[in-house]
Amino acid sequence: MSSYSSSGGVPSGALVTRKVDNFxxxxxxxxxxxxxxxxxxxxxxxxxxxxxxxxxxxxxxxLVEEYNNTILGLFFYDIGNTTHKIVHSGTKLYDNGTExxxxxxxxxxxxxxxxxxxxxxxxxxxxxYNGTEIKEVEGTIPTxxxxxxxxxxxxxxxxxxxTGLRKNLRIGDGVTTKFKLDTENIDSDYPVTxxxxxxxxxxxxVQGKDLTVNVTEGSITFNTAPxxxxxxxxxxxxxxxxxxxxxxxxxxxxxxxLAVFDNRVFFSGNQDYxxxxxxxxLEDPRYISDLDYYNEGMDLAKVxxxxxxxxxxxxLKEPSQANTTVFYHNPVVDSTxxxxxxSAHSSITTGCVSTGINFNDDIVFFSDRGMEAISxxxxxxxxxxxxxSMVDGKLLKExxxxxxxxxxxxxxxxxxxxxxxxxADSRQKYQNINVEYEWYxxxxxxxxxxxxxxxxxxxxxxxxxxxxxTKTNGExxxxxxxxxDDFKYPEYQKTTNKRGGTAEVKGESIxxxxxxxxxxxxxxxxxxxxxxxxxYRIKKKKWKRLQMKFSSTKPFGLSNYTLESFVGGYVKR
Numbered sequence: 302m303s304s305y306s307s308s309g310g311v312p313s314g315a316l317v318t319r320k321v322d323n324f325x326x327x328x329x330x331x332x333x334x335x336x337x338x339x340x341x342x343x344x345x346x347x348x349x350x351x352x353x354x355x356x357x358x359x360x361x362x363x364l365v366e367e368y369n370n371t372i373l374g375l376f377f378y379d380i381g382n383t384t385h386k387i388v389h390s391g392t393k394l395y396d397n398g399t400e401x402x403x404x405x406x407x408x409x410x411x412x413x414x415x416x417x418x419x420x421x422x423x424x425x426x427x428x429x430y431n432g433t434e435i436k437e438v439e440g441t442i443p444t445x446x447x448x449x450x451x452x453x454x455x456x457x458x459x460x461x462x463x464t465g466l467r468k469n470l471r472i473g474d475g476v477t478t479k480f481k482l483d484t485e486n487i488d489s490d491y492p493v494t495x496x497x498x499x500x501x502x503x504x505x506x507v508q509g510k511d512l513t514v515n516v517t518e519g520s521i522t523f524n525t526a527p528x529x530x531x532x533x534x535x536x537x538x539x540x541x542x543x544x545x546x547x548x549x550x551x552x553x554x555x556x557x558x559l560a561v562f563d564n565r566v567f568f569s570g571n572q573d574y575x576x577x578x579x580x581x582x583l584e585d586p587r588y589i590s591d592l593d594y595y596n597e598g599m600d601l602a603k604v605x606x607x608x609x610x611x612x613x614x615x616x617l618k619e620p621s622q623a624n625t626t627v628f629y630h631n632p633v634v635d636s637t638x639x640x641x642x643x644s645a646h647s648s649i650t651t652g653c654v655s656t657g658i659n660f661n662d663d664i665v666f667f668s669d670r671g672m673e674a675i676s677x678x679x680x681x682x683x684x685x686x687x688x689x690s691m692v693d694g695k696l697l698k699e700x701x702x703x704x705x706x707x708x709x710x711x712x713x714x715x716x717x718x719x720x721x722x723x724x725a726d727s728r729q730k731y732q733n734i735n736v737e738y739e740w741y742x743x744x745x746x747x748x749x750x751x752x753x754x755x756x757x758x759x760x761x762x763x764x765x766x767x768x769x770x771t772k773t774n775g776e777x778x779x780x781x782x783x784x785x786d787d788f789k790y791p792e793y794q795k796t797t798n799k800r801g802g803t804a805e806v807k808g809e810s811i812x813x814x815x816x817x818x819x820x821x822x823x824x825x826x827x828x829x830x831x832x833x834x835x836x837y838r839i840k841k842k843k844w845k846r847l848q849m850k851f852s853s854t855k856p857f858g859l860s861n862y863t864l865e866s867f868v869g870g871y872v873k874r
Contacts, residue, residue: 620652808857
């Protein structure tokens, strides 16, 4: 609560009391802030685990381990009783410090776990790891057609972008030896094999021994005609061959974004297909049909973020002249194709210049004006709501604003730009034109290259090192300045009450400073090893506005503070 009171109705001689006991983040805007917010604060936050309305110094970074190159990905993969700490450092991938792969891309990687298998992407590779073996994702082999030996029949499954291998199912008749495949110009360097099933028995036929291949025509000829199936109409001849289509696998390998939605994996960020998204088959990250893609809009503006939310996947694009930047996909069952994800565009025209995330069911992204939120769902008109007014004045000046990272931790959304961290508080909101978040602001000791959260612990990577934000007794500079306060009477001069003010604090060494009007801060006192109330004497006369600063180079907490001033005569012009 923030409050003031005065004795009597006449301003002159009135005693005004300021008490602040519920802090509400920073305010870096040019507008006059309220008593609960700070116009200038560093490395302070509200730690809800302490069940306190006060603020305190953030934890410090504690070294975990060091690598030889920039860390571009940190992931935790639990399988059995083992936790695998997967680290992407430079061009190498490590598991608990042991190198397991070389040839990674030099950009930030993304990963997911599906059916206890760890998958990782970096815009160059698409790898899978089971805790023992790491390899390029081997695409599920589709059965592309079924039919008779002439190739006449039915398309069964689509070609898989991740593999050139295909199966064709045919029906033997005991007479025909030549079987037509469903494509021409198959790969000549891959030996074709065929399996023929008769009852419970399966015979394998090998190219060069049991059959010959015409790669140009796309046909195989058996030395001996495959027998008829024991059941009429049964497809008892399975032919395995390969046809590599240039660039197919790169459609996925070059993607830099992924999202798991509706038990499928969606991919985007391929510079060759800037406005496209691709998706896997149901519960199979190894199978991505060459028909399962969508172009978002008619222009080539880049996709910047994929955000799953409730029953929709939101796709956010960069600003464009087409003014269609926000799209969404919700599952629809089609009688021919099964479940599909048609693209629809929102009425929102503001583009995403950086990235976005589902923050506690609030779909937020960063435009050239700050954090925006999509208000409304796919069944109603979507509206744009701003969420970052308190920090826009500083946030938008960050030179690396478009390359920010987002991480959720302890109910906060951490917006990380180099060594700066802006924290949106999901539990503290206020009503402006829209509902907005309260924010806090940190500065770290190094630029951050990637982050991760495991068991509630925040891991930060920078300077080729992995840190965890757990140290509570380190050397760390932090401060909180109060509002430049006119004590409700801007046109009158004020004088502080000689009895002083009080604050409930804790910490090894807490410095209190004060400034009036346009003067510099002056030290009032430094308080060592305190836990409880302190009394400070501030003796200032004939000022219009007064500001206090609580600071320390050691962790400290501030629960509340009070200050009283008498109102004097009018300010002289």
